Amino acid sequence: MAPQDERTAERTPGPWDEAPDFVAHWVVKTARRREMTEWYATVFGARVVHEDSELTFLSWDHEHHRLALIGVPGFVRFLFPFARYRRKVYGVDHLAVQFLSIEKLLDTYERLKGRGIDPVWAINHGPTTSLYYEDPDGIRLEFQVDNFPTIEETAAFFGTEAFEKNPIGTMFDPDYLLARLRRGDDPADLLVPGAGTPPGQKPRTNKKTITWKTL
Numbered sequence: 001m002a003p004q005d006e007r008t009a010e011r012t013p014g015p016w017d018e019a020p021d022f023v024a025h026w027v028v029k030t031a032r033r034r035e036m037t038e039w040y041a042t043v044f045g046a047r048v049v050h051e052d053s054e055l056t057f058l059s060w061d062h063e064h065h066r067l068a069l070i071g072v073p074g075f076v077r078f079l080f081p082f083a084r085y086r087r088k089v090y091g092v093d094h095l096a097v098q099f100l101s102i103e104k105l106l107d108t109y110e111r112l113k114g115r116g117i118d119p120v121w122a123i124n125h126g127p128t129t130s131l132y133y134e135d136p137d138g139i140r141l142e143f144q145v146d147n148f149p150t151i152e153e154t155a156a157f158f159g160t161e162a163f164e165k166n167p168i169g170t171m172f173d174p175d176y177l178l179a180r181l182r183r184g185d186d187p188a189d190l191l192v193p194g195a196g197t198p199p200g201q202k203p204r205t206n207k208k209t210i211t212w213k214t215l
């Protein structure tokens with residue numbers, strides 16, 4: 001099995017007896033159940049696999065459910081007015097989902113842009129090229145593609161001097177990267193840090209990439 005097939009199959013064979021086989025789902029208490037359901041339907045093509053007066057279960061692939069939404073009364077939102085900002089300072093920051101090619105990632109970027117859904121951060125981390133989005137409740141999702149052909153090569157990047165010098169990465173302009181893909185550039189070239197910096201611009205790197213929006 002090629003490494004990417006193993007990744008797709010999720011239950012990757014290996015000597016990790018104590019580890020779970022894969023991440024199955026997450027569950028969110030939300031006062032915006034309809035809005036959340038529509039967002040995931042648009043973004044991941046999610047389908048409702050169960051819905052009742054309190055719960056919505058969604059899936060977007062072979063799993064029986066990937067996301068469950070537990071409805072809470074609307075007033076609960078007002079008890080936690082800063083809930084969507086909490087992740088900027090404490091607790092779970094984001095969930096990362098994998099795309100197996102830069103073409104698929106950029107196709108998704110283009111499709112979502114057409115629906116008025118834009119990333120909050122576009123950054124080449126070194127090991128991955130990542131677009132960060134936030135769902136209607138402010139839960140952050142990283143859409144990532146590995147920058148190297150194998151998991152081993154991507155993992156090896158963590159040991160390089162380049163990663164030591166710049167562990168956060170290099171921001172990119174997704175429109176420019178998309179334009180490069182559409183004009184026929186080799187997709188592998190788009191995964192190099194700086195590949196998404198338009199000519200004449202200076203790339204924003206490492207800690208300079210952190211702003212209130214991207215934090």
Ligand SMILES: [Fe+2]
Pocket residue numbers: 094096142
């Ligand atoms: Fe991440």
